């Protein structure tokens with residue numbers, strides 16, 4: 001079934017079941033890799049809210065959760081400018097940090113965030129991104145855990161928005 005958000009139509013792309021299955025695999029792997037380390041999962045709002053809350057249920061080790069806000073998008077195209085970084089008040093010194101992102105597109109946001117986190121002197125920083133568009137990458141970034149590699153087409157749902165709408169869709173849709 002297609003979904004209409006403002007002037008755009010979107011078609012089903014990744015089902016809620018596929019997302020859930022993939023999150024279980026990622027959560028199990030992360031739990032293994034960070035056993036005994038009490039990692040800090042750092043969600044990047046707004047887009048990662050649904051991904052992080054579902055992924056968290058598959059993290060089987062004692063972990064902390066915190067959030068920052070960062071946005072570089074308005075509407076359908078990247079503005080190429082990272083806006084503000086808000087809410088980075090957690091002490092990261094000596095800690096293992098796992099950034100939780102909805103999607104890595106050009107990589108600009110992630111590079112900017114990494115720079116801002118490095119100065120807080122964490123033990124190390126890993127990245128988990130639900131979606132990754134390899135063809136769109138302009139600022140190289142190493143993503144440690146990828147949910148799905150997808151083509152360079154605009155997607156919405158499961159936390160991702162088009163002009164503020166669509167975040168509550170339980171699955172992912174692609175621009176028609």
Ligand code: 5GP
Nearest residue numbers: 047073104105106107108109154155160161
């Ligand atoms: P980047 O800085 O990697 O170019 O973009 C990262 C941010 O842009 C993502 O966290 C996300 O908020 C937004 N973004 C990139 N591609 C898409 C997309 O296909 N759909 C939506 N809804 N947002 C996107």
Ligand code: MG
Nearest residue numbers: 044047102103
């Ligand atoms: Mg994001």
Ligand code: MG
Nearest residue numbers: 047073160161
């Ligand atoms: Mg957005």
